[in-house]
Structures are given as C-alpha cells and as structure tokens.
Amino acid sequence: MKKPILFLGSKFVILICSLHLSVAESTNGGDRAQFAPSGEPSLNASIIPREKWGAKPALSGMQPQNVIGIILHHTGVLKNPKVSIEAKMRGLQDFSQRPGQVSAIKTKPSWPDVPYHYYVDANGRIAQGRDVHFAGDTNTSYDTNGYIQVVLEGDFEHEVPDDEQLTALRNLLVALISSWNLAVERISVHKDHAPTDCPGRHFMQLLPALLAEVAKQRVRSDDPPVSNDICAQQLGPDCLPLVNPRPNPSFDCATARLPVEKAICSDQELVQLDLEIAVAYQAALATLDGDSVGALRQQQRAFIAARNRAFGQPNYQIKQEMEHRLMVLRAMIQTR
Numbered sequence: 001m002k003k004p005i006l007f008l009g010s011k012f013v014i015l016i017c018s019l020h021l022s023v024a025e026s027t028n029g030g031d032r033a034q035f036a037p038s039g040e041p042s043l044n045a046s047i048i049p050r051e052k053w054g055a056k057p058a059l060s061g062m063q064p065q066n067v068i069g070i071i072l073h074h075t076g077v078l079k080n081p082k083v084s085i086e087a088k089m090r091g092l093q094d095f096s097q098r099p100g101q102v103s104a105i106k107t108k109p110s111w112p113d114v115p116y117h118y119y120v121d122a123n124g125r126i127a128q129g130r131d132v133h134f135a136g137d138t139n140t141s142y143d144t145n146g147y148i149q150v151v152l153e154g155d156f157e158h159e160v161p162d163d164e165q166l167t168a169l170r171n172l173l174v175a176l177i178s179s180w181n182l183a184v185e186r187i188s189v190h191k192d193h194a195p196t197d198c199p200g201r202h203f204m205q206l207l208p209a210l211l212a213e214v215a216k217q218r219v220r221s222d223d224p225p226v227s228n229d230i231c232a233q234q235l236g237p238d239c240l241p242l243v244n245p246r247p248n249p250s251f252d253c254a255t256a257r258l259p260v261e262k263a264i265c266s267d268q269e270l271v272q273l274d275l276e277i278a279v280a281y282q283a284a285l286a287t288l289d290g291d292s293v294g295a296l297r298q299q300q301r302a303f304i305a306a307r308n309r310a311f312g313q314p315n316y317q318i319k320q321e322m323e324h325r326l327m328v329l330r331a332m333i334q335t336r
C-alpha cells in the first residue's frame with residue numbers, strides 16, 4: 001500500500017498512515033523558522049496543549065465518543081527530529097481540515113480536526129491533538145468511535161522507534177489507561193482494525209515488551225490514591241487538562257444539594273453518562289442555528305427538571321433515563 005505523504009514547506013513531510021496524499025508545497029517559507037535544534041533534551045514528556053502549538057479551533061462535525069480503548073499508529077514517513085512538533089502539528093491540522101487528494105483517484109474529505117488525539121514526535125515530545133472526547137478520523141475503513149488515537153512519528157517498516165519516543169509513549173499509555181480505567185488489553189494497533197501495515201513491523205517487535213511494562217506501571221482505580229494526579233506524576237504539569245484521573249460530572253459535586261446530583265456524584269458510571277450527555281448536548285447545539293438552538297436548550301432544561309423531580313420515585317430508573325437522553329442527543333448529531 002502506498003504511503004500518504006504531505007509536503008509542507010520544502011523541508012519536511014507529514015504522513016497520515018494508510019493515506020496516500022500529495023499536497024502542493026506551501027509557498028510560505030515561515031515554517032523554517034520553527035525548526036528546533038536537533039538533539040534538544042526532550043525526556044520530560046509533558047504534553048504540549050493545543051494552544052501552545054497554535055491549533056485552530058476544530059470545525060463542526062465532531063462525533064462524541066465514549067472511550068473504550070486506544071489505537072497506536074506510526075506516521076509512516078521517516079522521522080525528522082529537526083522539525084519542531086509545533087510546526088508538524090500545525091501542518092497536520094492544515095492538511096486535515098481541507099479536502100485533499102489521496103491518490104490519483106481518491107480524495108479525502110475535510111476532517112474537523114487532526115485525526116489523532118496524541119502525537120509523539122521523534123524526540124519523545126507529545127502534543128495534544130483532537131479533543132479526546134471526540135472520535136478520530138481515518139481513511140481506512142473501520143469505526144474510530146471509542147478509541148484514543150495515538151501516533152508515533154516514523155516509518156517503522158523501515159526504521160526503529162527511539163528510546164525517547166518509547167519512554168514517552170509508555171508514560172502516555174500508563175497515564176491514559178489509568179485515567180480512563182482501561183485494561184492494558186484495550187491497547188491495540190491500527191492493523192488490528194483495518195488492512196494496513198501501520199504501525200510497522202519494527203514497532204510490532206517492540207510492542208509486547210512495551211505493553212508488559214505499561215501493565216506493570218498501570219495505576220488501578222482501586223489502588224490507594226498515591227496521588228490522584230497520575231497524569232502530573234507521569235507526564236508533568238502541562239498534562240492536567242488533558243487526561244482526567246477521576247472524571248467529575250458536568251456540575252460541581254462539592255456544592256451538589258439535590259439527591260439526584262448526589263447520586264450521580266457517588267457513581268462513576270453515572271458521572272460518565274452525565275459527562276457524555278453534556279458533550280453530546282454541546283455537539284448537538286453546535287449543529288443548530290436560529291430557533292432550533294433555543295428549542296434544544298428548552299428541551300435539555302426540561303430533561304433535567306424532569307430528572308430532578310422524578311428521582312427517588314419507585315419507577316424512575318436514572319441510568320436508563322440518562323442513557324435514553326444520550327441516545328437522543330447523539331441521534332441528533334448523526335442525522336445532521
């Protein structure tokens with residue numbers, strides 16, 4: 001399978017695995033000013049948030065997701081440690097948000113945002129990609145919904161990952177599976193889901209040892225709370241907004257007074273549902289305009305008011321009601 005290649009400026013290439021893209025060179029030579037000196041120390045694997053690499057907002061059309069696993073990728077082009085991760089991310093986002101020619105006969109649509117949630121560069125630096133609460137994108141045929149997409153810079157059919165990269169990836173995976181309470185078995189690779197050689201045979205050789213190490217370091221939700229800031233502990237201070245060790249619902253539990261709010265706060269499953277409803281509601285609002293916005297707001301207020309009134313009554317099943325609401329909101333997004 002041919003490799004997708006994105007040319008940006010004259011100096012570097014970004015590849016989305018399993019795409020075959022050839023994009024005209026940018027006439028803007030400004031990217032060159034972003035080159036980082038090679039060999040810069042990068043063992044501190046804190047995550048570079050979107051605002052630090054200059055991300056533009058995501059476009060409409062994002063699909064909310066409930067995280068059930070992680071998929072690993074390689075970019076599929078040789079590492080280029082001389083280009084800064086910030087420049088790579090901006091280039092990737094530019095490419096992602098426009099329709100593109102994938103091959104002579106195939107095009108890609110514009111995606112709302114970069115297809116991956118985390119990008120690990122050749123120096124072991126990590127950048128935040130798409131908001132993890134929304135499904136990633138792919139040009140291969142599989143359902144991305146539910147997966148955190150992690151990509152490593154490199155073509156691991158033809159080269160091997162650097163130690164810095166593997167260390168950063170290991171720390172990221174430990175933080176992610178601990179934060180999202182995933183079993184290590186929920187970590188998979190692109191070729192498990194679609195016909196592709198991504199993430200490359202040299203990476204595949206290293207994968208069993210990597211996963212064993214991740215499993216050993218995993219912090220379980222029933223472990224004593226060493227520090228709830230697993231992310232900070234593993235990845236440094238910048239990562240706090242990115243992975244949430246113990247999710248909170250859409251409202252503040254510290255000031256929750258209603259019995260139904262206290263019930264949600266005391267049950268992680270309900271917390272998760274409440275969060276997903278909030279995400280789906282915002283996503284549904286974003287697809288509407290005019291009077292429809294006010295109508296949906298009214299509908300959502302009515303749902304919450306009914307929930308608050310009915311909670312505690314013998315026939316009221318809060319979990320089922322919340323699941324139903326989530327389904328309705330998601331259906332609204334998908335039919336747009």
Ligand SMILES: [Zn+2]
Binds near residue numbers: 018072074190196198
């Ligand atoms: Zn891939």
